[in-house]
Amino acid sequence: MDIREKKIAILAPVAWRCPPREYGAWETVASNITEGLVARGWKNITLFATRESVTKARLISFVEKGYELDKSQIPLVSTCLHIQKAMEMAGQFDLIHNNFDYQPLTYLRFIKTPMLTTIHGFSDPDILRVYRDHKDSYYVSISDSDRDSELPYLATVYNGIDLSNLTFRENRGDKLVCYGRIHPDKGYHLAIEAAKKSGRELILAGIIQDQDYFDNEVSPHIDAKQIKFIGPVNPLQRDELLGQAYAVLHLNTIPERFGLVMAESNAAGVPVIAMDLGSCREVIADKKTGFLVNSVDDAVEAIDKIPQIDPAACRRHVEKNFTIDIMVSKYEKVYEKIFQLEEQKKQ
Amino acid sequence: MDIREKKIAILAPVAWRCPPREYGAWETVASNITEGLVARGWKNITLFATRESVTKARLISFVEKGYELDKSQIPLVSTCLHIQKAMEMAGQFDLIHNNFDYQPLTYLRFIKTPMLTTIHGFSDPDILRVYRDHKDSYYVSISDSDRDSELPYLATVYNGIDLSNLTFRENRGDKLVCYGRIHPDKGYHLAIEAAKKSGRELILAGIIQDQDYFDNEVSPHIDAKQIKFIGPVNPLQRDELLGQAYAVLHLNTIPERFGLVMAESNAAGVPVIAMDLGSCREVIADKKTGFLVNSVDDAVEAIDKIPQIDPAACRRHVEKNFTIDIMVSKYEKVYEKIFQLEEQKKQ
Numbered sequence: 138m139d140i141r142e143k144k145i146a147i148l149a150p151v152a153w154r155c156p157p158r159e160y161g162a163w164e165t166v167a168s169n170i171t172e173g174l175v176a177r178g179w180k181n182i183t184l185f186a187t188r189e190s191v192t193k194a195r196l197i198s199f200v201e202k203g204y205e206l207d208k209s210q211i212p213l214v215s216t217c218l219h220i221q222k223a224m225e226m227a228g229q230f231d232l233i234h235n236n237f238d239y240q241p242l243t244y245l246r247f248i249k250t251p252m253l254t255t256i257h258g259f260s261d262p263d264i265l266r267v268y269r270d271h272k273d274s275y276y277v278s279i280s281d282s283d284r285d286s287e288l289p290y291l292a293t294v295y296n297g298i299d300l301s302n303l304t305f306r307e308n309r310g311d312k313l314v315c316y317g318r319i320h321p322d323k324g325y326h327l328a329i330e331a332a333k334k335s336g337r338e339l340i341l342a343g344i345i346q347d348q349d350y351f352d353n354e355v356s357p358h359i360d361a362k363q364i365k366f367i368g369p370v371n372p373l374q375r376d377e378l379l380g381q382a383y384a385v386l387h388l389n390t391i392p393e394r395f396g397l398v399m400a401e402s403n404a405a406g407v408p409v410i411a412m413d414l415g416s417c418r419e420v421i422a423d424k425k426t427g428f429l430v431n432s433v434d435d436a437v438e439a440i441d442k443i444p445q446i447d448p449a450a451c452r453r454h455v456e457k458n459f460t461i462d463i464m465v466s467k468y469e470k471v472y473e474k475i476f477q478l479e480e481q482k483k484q
Numbered sequence: 485m486d487i488r489e490k491k492i493a494i495l496a497p498v499a500w501r502c503p504p505r506e507y508g509a510w511e512t513v514a515s516n517i518t519e520g521l522v523a524r525g526w527k528n529i530t531l532f533a534t535r536e537s538v539t540k541a542r543l544i545s546f547v548e549k550g551y552e553l554d555k556s557q558i559p560l561v562s563t564c565l566h567i568q569k570a571m572e573m574a575g576q577f578d579l580i581h582n583n584f585d586y587q588p589l590t591y592l593r594f595i596k597t598p599m600l601t602t603i604h605g606f607s608d609p610d611i612l613r614v615y616r617d618h619k620d621s622y623y624v625s626i627s628d629s630d631r632d633s634e635l636p637y638l639a640t641v642y643n644g645i646d647l648s649n650l651t652f653r654e655n656r657g658d659k660l661v662c663y664g665r666i667h668p669d670k671g672y673h674l675a676i677e678a679a680k681k682s683g684r685e686l687i688l689a690g691i692i693q694d695q696d697y698f699d700n701e702v703s704p705h706i707d708a709k710q711i712k713f714i715g716p717v718n719p720l721q722r723d724e725l726l727g728q729a730y731a732v733l734h735l736n737t738i739p740e741r742f743g744l745v746m747a748e749s750n751a752a753g754v755p756v757i758a759m760d761l762g763s764c765r766e767v768i769a770d771k772k773t774g775f776l777v778n779s780v781d782d783a784v785e786a787i788d789k790i791p792q793i794d795p796a797a798c799r800r801h802v803e804k805n806f807t808i809d810i811m812v813s814k815y816e817k818v819y820e821k822i823f824q825l826e827e828q829k830k831q
Contacts, residue, residue: 209610210610211608211610211611213560213587214586214608214610214611214613214614215613217586217587217590217614218590218613218614218617220590221590221591221593221617224594225593225594239561239564240560240564243564243565243567243568244568244591244594246568246572247571247572247591247594247595248594261558261561263556263557263558263561264558264561266561266562266565267561267564267565270565270568
């Protein structure tokens with residue numbers, strides 16, 4: 138049997154649509170995996186996601202809209218129903234590819250279908266209690282650095298991004314850019330500090346995930362001249378934003394798990410100045426597609442060195458490592474491995 | 485087979501210990517059901533609760549401490565593991581008596597053991613999405629007023645309280661008392677208003693569940709003279725508090741689901757002035773064990789009429805309706821009914 142006829146369920150979160158209109162990192166990746174599998178000829182792909190999702194696969198939905206944009210929903214009610222219903226249908230699939238964290242694992246001993254979980258990040262060390270209760274399941278990490286020492290991983294599969302909405306531009310813009318989600322982890326305050334020290338204009342974009350942080354650490358610096366804030370950006374707006382970029386600042390304060398923003402920026406030919414924490418050195422090629430730094434002062438120095446970076450090298454780096462097709466071809470190998478291991482179990 | 489040899493799993497929440505040291509309404513009831521069944525001769529009762537819980541039944545725990553008092557836990561991680569593990573053991577029981585809301589229902593189609601859910605309250609209309617997905621399960625309401633029209637209920641079983649820590653006192657005290665959890669739903673602000681209008685002293689007690697509410701609507705009125713606040717009370721402190729009470733004010737702003745505070749107060753011989761919303765008229769016998777009111781001004785009038793209430797009548801009312809033994813004997817009938825219905829299904 139051609140492996141591409143196997144029935145695969147992709148379980149996405151239901152915080153946002155698949156693909157998200159603006160923010161929604163895990164939904165973006167779940168969508169990219171789904172569409173990538175279809176594009177590579179997989180015949181029986183089912184996406185479990187919100188009903189407003191758009192996919193070329195079969196869509197099954199028990200939640201109408203992403204709960205982040207529909208405050209009438211209790212998020213836990215939506216996630217419980219979404220996961221319960223998918224698990225009740227487990228018998229229809231050869232493999233469940235879980236992109237929705239630990240809660241689906243709690244059904245593992247009730248279903249016979251193998252489950253692969255891509256761990257998109259440990260939001261808190263406490264969630265390891267559930268993962269470690271299921272060491273006999275299958276896991277993929279999204280970077281070598283974002284791994285728990287006790288879990289058995291089949292592979293690291295880097296996130297693949299959709300290049301179609303990321304226009305490569307040979308000529309760089311003159312703005313510093315910082316986008317994603319506005320949260321202390323993402324170091325918007327450090328980007329502001331670096332911009333002020335360098336004297337360059339900085340455009341901030343993204344959803345406000347931590348309102349206190351925005352109100353206290355970000356908003357007071359917005360002056361509509363040197364420091365601008367444009368709110369969340371959809372893929373088209375993001376492309377336009379990157380077109381104005383001299384460099385993207387990604388001065389994360391905690392270890393990055395993967396860092397879609399870095400790959401997207403490089404794809405547009407934009408160098409990234411990233412804090413050397415977690416996966417950043419796996420995504421950015423230091424001195425080739427950006428600079429890894431350890432402080433705001435390092436970042437200010439790096440800003441001056443941006444002309445050394447060739448935009449075409451940035452794009453090539455992404456094309457070689459972080460496309461959807463590369464990601465999906467790696468997942469194909471992981472799926473194949475799981476099917477082999479499952480066959481061995483039966484013998 | 486004697487029904488009291490059936491294997492029953494009581495699933496408690498894990499926010500607090502069973503029984504709680506201070507606050508924890510659902511854990512209190514789950515504990516009372518468990519101990520009441522043991523007291524009535526049930527041989528095979530298992531309580532799923534936090535490891536620090538105290539019970540004469542078999543205790544099974546996957547969570548060390550209540551997550552409300554151990555902030556290193558992510559509550560959802562603890563609840564997921566607690567429920568998952570209990571559900572994985574479902575085959576060992578003849579019946580699961582779920583006192584932990586909707587999340588256990590999401591495993592119903594994976595287990596063969598029948599589940600009875602006591603619905604301790606609908607925290608939000610949205611949780612009905614899960615209940616209504618499981619209309620073929622078994623439900624008990626804790627008052628006739630707290631019912632969803634679409635769910636099939638086997639019975640209303642009023643909460644039973646432990647009278648051993650509630651000393652009956654013939655002579656009333658001179659303080660107004662308001663205790664439980666400090667939340668707008670519980671109308672502490674209305675109790676303060678009524679106390680001020682009546683000129684009587686008011687003692688407030690309870691956990692602070694809504695800090696903004698406490699800071700803005702309660703705290704500014706605390707003067708250590710007319711309006712005192714003593715924090716959370718354990719059962720012994722509660723007994724002492726009720727010993728000082730002239731009346732308990734229970735001026736809830738939303739329909740009460742049951743109202744343990746009202747039954748406890750009456751058990752101590754203390755009349756209750758309660759807003760006539762939800763279950764209050766099922767727990768309080770108007771003009772016999774307290775007064776049902778519709779406004780703060782009504783409450784102020786009722787305060788003057790408290791001497792008409794006989795403390796002994798309050799106690800008798802509880803002894804006749806809200807003891808653990810009465811509650812458990814009603815649950816025995818519900819369990820019996822479920823076993824009959826399950827037998828019929830098999831035939």
